[in-house]
Amino acid sequence: MTENSRRAGSAAVAPADEDVAAELLEFLAARTKTTWERDQDLFAVGGMSSLFAMQLVVHLEKTYGLTISGADLMLDNFRTVDAMVRLVRRLGPGAGGTGGE
Template sequence: MTVSPQSTIQQELVDFLHSRTKKVWEEDTDLFASGGLSSLFAMEIVVHLEKTYDVSVRGKDLRLDNFRTVTSMATLVRRLQGAGDAGE
């Protein structure tokens, strides 16, 4: 499996969030605290990550902290792609 660069994943996620919310998001903004994510939208993001990056998000990986920021989501994707133990 190809491991995507962190910066590439982050930019793609910022673009995805912008396309869905019409807001500009910083990579370290707490998406839940700022009202950017609901539990339903978080599940949409899980599906997006799985389809876009060919990863499977299951079990302990579904923790809110893995989806709190763009950076944390990118770290999760890289770990699931086999880039190491980042974000555990």
């Protein structure tokens, strides 16, 4: 699925958790040259800095049409792929968050 097709369908349908997780694992692997597990603490093992966490914020906002701000910017929301999937689900289309349009 391309970024444009995600955006085109984002007004009506939230992406499946498995799709979000797979996309994030691919993004992380490409950027860090490391294979990650969904529940692996990216900060605890030295896989991510706070600067990289901000790159993740931008990636999630652009890819899934989200606005991540305020309390949602806490590191715990970016500590694992599963945490990021929950954030996308919570803020994404149809979730009552600020995502979508």
